[in-house]
Amino acid sequence: MEESGKNAVVFYGSQTGTAEDYASRIAKEGSSRFGLKTMVADLEDYDYENLDAFPQDKLAVFVLATYGEGEPTDNAVDFYEFIMGDDISFSGGGAAEDRPLANLKYIAFGLGNNTYEHYQALVRRVDAALTKLGAERISAAGEGDDGAGTMEEDFLAWKEPMWTELAAKMNLEEREAVYEPTFGVTEREDLSADTNDVYVGEPNKNHLEGKSKGPYNSHNPYIAPIVESREVFTVKDRNCLHMEIDVSGSNLTYQTGDHIAVWPTNAGKEVDRFLNILGLADRRHMVISVKGLDSTARVPFPTPTTYDAAIRYHMEICGPVSRQFVSALAAFAPDAASKDEMARLGEDKDYFKEKVSNQYLNIAQVLERVSEAKWANIPFSIMIESIQKLQPRYYSISSSSLVQKSKISITAVVEEIRVPGSKPNVVKGVTTNYLLALKQKQHGDEDPDPHGLTYAITGPRNKYDGCHVPVHVRHSNFKLPSDPSKPIIMVGPGSGVAPFRGFVQERAAQAKAGEKVGKTILFYGCRKPSEDFLYRDEWEMYKKALGESFELFTAFSRETDTRVYVQQRLSEQAALVDELLQKKGNFYVCGDASNMARE
Numbered sequence: 001m002e003e004s005g006k007n008a009v010v011f012y013g014s015q016t017g018t019a020e021d022y023a024s025r026i027a028k029e030g031s032s033r034f035g036l037k038t039m040v041a042d043l044e045d046y047d048y049e050n051l052d053a054f055p056q057d058k059l060a061v062f063v064l065a066t067y068g069e070g071e072p073t074d075n076a077v078d079f080y081e082f083i084m085g086d087d088i089s090f091s092g093g094g095a096a097e098d099r100p101l102a103n104l105k106y107i108a109f110g111l112g113n114n115t116y117e118h119y120q121a122l123v124r125r126v127d128a129a130l131t132k133l134g135a136e137r138i139s140a141a142g143e144g145d146d147g148a149g150t151m152e153e154d155f156l157a158w159k160e161p162m163w164t165e166l167a168a169k170m171n172l173e174e175r176e177a178v179y180e181p182t183f184g185v186t187e188r189e190d191l192s193a194d195t196n197d198v199y200v201g202e203p204n205k206n207h208l209e210g211k212s213k214g215p216y217n218s219h220n221p222y223i224a225p226i227v228e229s230r231e232v233f234t235v236k237d238r239n240c241l242h243m244e245i246d247v248s249g250s251n252l253t254y255q256t257g258d259h260i261a262v263w264p265t266n267a268g269k270e271v272d273r274f275l276n277i278l279g280l281a282d283r284r285h286m287v288i289s290v291k292g293l294d295s296t297a298r299v300p301f302p303t304p305t306t307y308d309a310a311i312r313y314h315m316e317i318c319g320p321v322s323r324q325f326v327s328a329l330a331a332f333a334p335d336a337a338s339k340d341e342m343a344r345l346g347e348d349k350d351y352f353k354e355k356v357s358n359q360y361l362n363i364a365q366v367l368e369r370v371s372e373a374k375w376a377n378i379p380f381s382i383m384i385e386s387i388q389k390l391q392p393r394y395y396s397i398s399s400s401s402l403v404q405k406s407k408i409s410i411t412a413v414v415e416e417i418r419v420p421g422s423k424p425n426v427v428k429g430v431t432t433n434y435l436l437a438l439k440q441k442q443h444g445d446e447d448p449d450p451h452g453l454t455y456a457i458t459g460p461r462n463k464y465d466g467c468h469v470p471v472h473v474r475h476s477n478f479k480l481p482s483d484p485s486k487p488i489i490m491v492g493p494g495s496g497v498a499p500f501r502g503f504v505q506e507r508a509a510q511a512k513a514g515e516k517v518g519k520t521i522l523f524y525g526c527r528k529p530s531e532d533f534l535y536r537d538e539w540e541m542y543k544k545a546l547g548e549s550f551e552l553f554t555a556f557s558r559e560t561d562t563r564v565y566v567q568q569r570l571s572e573q574a575a576l577v578d579e580l581l582q583k584k585g586n587f588y589v590c591g592d593a594s595n596m597a598r599e
Contacts, residue, residue, distance in 0.1 A: 013076030039296035052090035070118025099134025113147035200461030201313035221470035239414035250408035261392035263470035279376035398498035398548040400506035411498040445511040487585035493525035496591025508545035525555035
């Protein structure tokens, strides 16, 4: 901070990119409104033992997402374990009881989902730990709730009083906010998309040079072959995919219950929409260099690249839109009426909800509806800064590592949200439709277009040809008990049954090998057994292997006039469930966190 002349650092712990986005927004607003010299920092890049040397006249901000069962995000694991450690020690030698962080002034904002048991666990625990170590928090810690769908409004409601308190504490003067680019974007007439050192979607230099090598992780995907793909629904208007991903030779390993991350690309239709509304369609393959105008600014994708590649492979252009972003774009509107409309959307919470949030519009759709004219005045730099990086999507692995250690199964329902109204909108799942296109390609369709969407499924420079998909593995605490004789109770309606297929598959293999396997019961629900009963034949096969140890209780919500759900079946089997819990059985739930899981 001293070397770069900064007086405020915004740390983030992010799994899906949302916390990183909020961290960037805090840094940007602190700079433009209050003249703070801000920088954004990934927690895994910081030496935590130096926190005791943090200057008294500077500020630290912690934007922390809680992941899974109260866990830190991948990039926050080391920081979390350090700050929560029993024998914590800092560079100055002070122990916890010496209050070694007395000079540290900080702000905290947490991201969580109130349908999970350990809601906001990370920010609350870190906040308590920092305070115990002597640090001074400025303003109340904020909490955004994704479960209630209020994350954005929670953030906006929190930040204004936070800025007021911070300004008073640090003697800051507010000024009129003006856009100051973080990145410089230069069009390169001297390069073409065919030039060998131009990135056209490759995630890093090794992939660009065709020398992909591990370790494979959230920064470096493995381009894995899809060895099998099939539909597991038997109806035409809904899709659920089963895929087998081959990771042999990659050194990627998994344990039953882990997650696989799939790196998607944006649909061609949405890439075209984005390019068209910004007036970039005729320059889509123009090579651009992007560099940070500040030594601490990190470009979120490799360059030089093209407009098309940046948008298609690296920018979350179909993601939700914030009021703050809309407000920022008002200054670049093509005419006065559009500027006024953008300003109203940015200022009026209810109007924004009606016109944007409830319609599930992405940013290009918002601009189209405000004005059909080209928004050519919008700097591409503000789009890079304000739109999240396109993130991998995580799926529960639906196979057992004991049974197939080098093949990973995915079970994914292809997502679609239909929004009625005078201007109806149909929102398509970014990754699941991409996977559906890959499945169609594998089954002989030369030009797959699921639901009218097309994808660059052969990847940059055809590096994904032959039905390959970029992936990595994320380890999870959602595990079978180490003792297979321990009973387990699983509740997994719909595609929530995915990890439990892996659990039961593993226990069946253990039973075949002569191990003693405890009572294994599964509550599974779907609409109709003739339409969407996932892995129906397999359960019968596992039953033969496990015998009386395995019981499957089904609930069909559309089979008769009376709708039956897993909650009812669970209630009917209360005595059995209680018996297994008394025997220290494990209870697992995977599915709709907002409704079913809570009940």
